[in-house]
Amino acid sequence: MSRSGRIALATSAVAAALVLAGCADATIGLAEPDRMRTVETSAGTPGDVPATDGDAGGGSDNAQRTIVAEVGECLDGDNPGPVECSDEHTVEVTKQGTFGGDLGSTLEGTPPDASTVFRTVFPQCRAAAAEYLGSSSYDASTLGAWLVWADAEDWNAGHRWYRCGVAQLDGAGKPVERTGSIRNALAENFDGYRVCSTTRPSAELPETVPCSEPHLAEAVGVVDTGKAVPTEREFNDKARSACGTKVHEFVGADRRDVAPSWRWPDSTNWRIGFTNITCYAELNQATTGSVRDIGSSQMPN
Template sequence: MSRYGLVLTAATMVAAMTLTACASEVTGTPAAGPTTAATATTTTEPAAGGPPERRIAQRGECVAGNDPAPVDCAKPHTVEITMAGSFGGAMPDEPPSRDAVFEAVFPTCRAEAAKYLGDERYDMTTLAAWLLWAGADDWKAGARWYRCGVARLGPDGRAVSQTGSVKDALVGNGINDFRLCTKEPPSKALPAPVACDQPHRSEAVAVITMGDPRQPLPAAEEFERTARTECGDALRRYLAAARDDITVAWHLPDKLNWRHGFNNLTCYAETKQPVTATLRDIGTAPLPN
């Protein structure tokens, strides 16, 4: 059984979000800001300081695209809000950098996504944590709001339009309804989602938490040791057999992604040729080519 690893480097951070998360800044592009992360506080009320005529979506409401105004979740939307928050503490007049915003609040957004979806292993699905915050113009006008949310990712890593709520969607066997399958093998490329009944080369089989993102990133050797043991065991459980024609691969974060809340490694079942149905509980049966 072969084993592979792939580190998500800072240079591939945006691509890496096809696995786990994406973000949008509303109304503007972040300008250069402080090098230290801003503190943040949560709230259940719209943040003060923005345009008074615009209401910002609250927890359990949905938004479409980069517009933070709420839309009916029963109608097409891209993001479902899991938490409403505002940045606290002394803040500069100019918007903070994207990395400062992510370091300040995205670990919280990731944790809120797990609670909202009903399973902390959501990185092995096409559902991802999302973050929106006040854009440059609103920021300069005094707005300090941000919104955590969840979205379903398409093949290009962007949020796809959907209808209905995903609250508690992963409770029970829900992971199987949203499982991440990828067209390309994860040992060779950052995987982009594809439907599991379409030709694919891998399926996510496990997520292994490696620590607290507020603590230092574990050594590469620790990731490797854990992956070789736990990903291999997870693969055998997923297949309900040990096979030589299905290998195990994994992805792990770099230091920057770790600080942003990506504190686990994701294990994959990988095939040499595309398969057209799930490998779950395949046992010793022929591959569904």
């Protein structure tokens, strides 16, 4: 029987400063992730064909095994079995593996709790997503890393598989149905997946919309903050300079009606690999066109 669960990644109430280039006042925003990501775990109905990756511990040689998609194949919903990427699907697999060591040693009962699995595996999924999508700046896009692993029934049968993947996310961080592969999608057409927001990232979580719809901010890139968790002051000091430069390069000029802003991850998200600051070009008024390369020209309508 197919089962699924989900966890919502926590947000933080710590304040993060926003610098408004060329404006008189600074605005304060919340240090929450640039997008809430709801992460689902799933496993499918056991089949008659052995899984392609090795299993660890506890399973009978004669036990039925779940058919699980491999790298480059696609998943749809809660079923881990492969579907054609040309058909509707939600996740494209970027990395496959099995749990080992203490994490994979439990021979019966439920799999490890989701927070433990994410701390252990999700940083690898983030790295795999960057390579697969062709850009380490994918947090500024509507594409995100995903993770699925064996449910309790499959775990009790001795199977320890997990799959990293990528998905196109809606404004709530849930995967949307799509067709076609997104391998190298950001290397080929980042603007087609760029995050635009109807809200100001300086004040609240971005609400993602297509950039062709009215929006008040455009994600322009990310800034790597290193391995150690920075302090609030260190976050802001790094973002102030780096995001200001990214917005200037994105727009092509310094403008009083476009300001750099940024958001950073909370400690929960940091532990599972979200170690980037996401930079935004924040607009004085809503526009339906991008401010990319507008220079000193009139703002798009």
